[in-house]
Amino acid sequence: MTRVCIVGKDDVDVRLDLFSYETARRALATYDVRSPYENTVAVDTVSLGAAVSLLNDLNWYLVRLADEAFVLEPSISETEWLSRDLAAAVRDSEVRASETDARLKVYGVADGGLVEPMYVTRVQGERPDYDLRDVEETVVVRVAESEFQT
Numbered sequence: 001m002t003r004v005c006i007v008g009k010d011d012v013d014v015r016l017d018l019f020s021y022e023t024a025r026r027a028l029a030t031y032d033v034r035s036p037y038e039n040t041v042a043v044d045t046v047s048l049g050a051a052v053s054l055l056n057d058l059n060w061y062l063v064r065l066a067d068e069a070f071v072l073e074p075s076i077s078e079t080e081w082l083s084r085d086l087a088a089a090v091r092d093s094e095v096r097a098s099e100t101d102a103r104l105k106v107y108g109v110a111d112g113g114l115v116e117p118m119y120v121t122r123v124q125g126e127r128p129d130y131d132l133r134d135v136e137e138t139v140v141v142r143v144a145e146s147e148f149q150t
Contacts, residue, residue, distance in 0.1 A: 001044040002051045003072040005081065006058075007114060008039040012065050015041050024061045027054065037139075038113030048073045052088050070141050076100060080140040083147055095144070103148040108135030117141075119149050 008014025015033070018024050018041060031043035045051045051071045055062065062069055070081035073090075076097045082090065083105070089095040102122055107114040108130050115135065120128045130138045 001046065002048050002074070003042055003044050004051045004054055005036065005040055005042040005070045005072070006055075006062065006066050007037070007068040007070070008041075008065055009067050010039075012039075014039050014065050017065050018058075018061055021061055024058055027057050037109060038111070040114075048075075048087060048091050052084070052091050055084050055087075068141075070139075073097075077142070080104075080142055083141055083143045085147055086142055086144045089144060100142045103143050103145060105141045105143050105147070106130050107139040107141065108133060109137045109139060110135050114139060119143075 006014060006018070015035060028043065034042045036042050043054070045054055048071065051073070055069050069084040071084065071087035072081045073087065076082065076090070080101070082100060086095065086100055090097055090100065104120050104122060104127060105117045106120055106127070107117045109115070110133065116132055118130055118132050127140065
């Protein structure tokens with residue numbers, strides 16, 4: 001299963017606000033909706049293509065309600081997410097799955113929510129540790145070159 005995670009903007013309750021729109025509610029009706037982190041909505045889809053299509057279907061709402069959208073594709077990585085743009089590029093064969101792990105956006109998790117990200121580059125297969133603050137865990141998101149900010 002390929003997982004999608006939508007991270008809400010600071011000034012919205014992404015789950016409540018997303019489900020207040022009938023079209024979004026219908027698009028998500030067939031999924032088991034969870035919230036793995038504070039102010040997130042996550043669902044499992046059948047494939048990378050289905051995940052990207054769902055995000056495309058929800059785009060109007062994502063622009064207004066979400067800061068980020070991630071895709072976890074187990075055939076690429078069991079633990080590292082893909083940004084929406086990178087997931088679409090892999091689906092469209094613009095980027096090979098094996099070439100997705102160089103540029104990362106690493107979020108800390110504190111008090112159940114995602115906190116400020118740190119942009120890092122994997123060097124010799126190793127990822128630098130998150131050091132912006134003390135956190136309970138980290139969420140690693142592989143990003144496209146155009147999304148990478150140092």
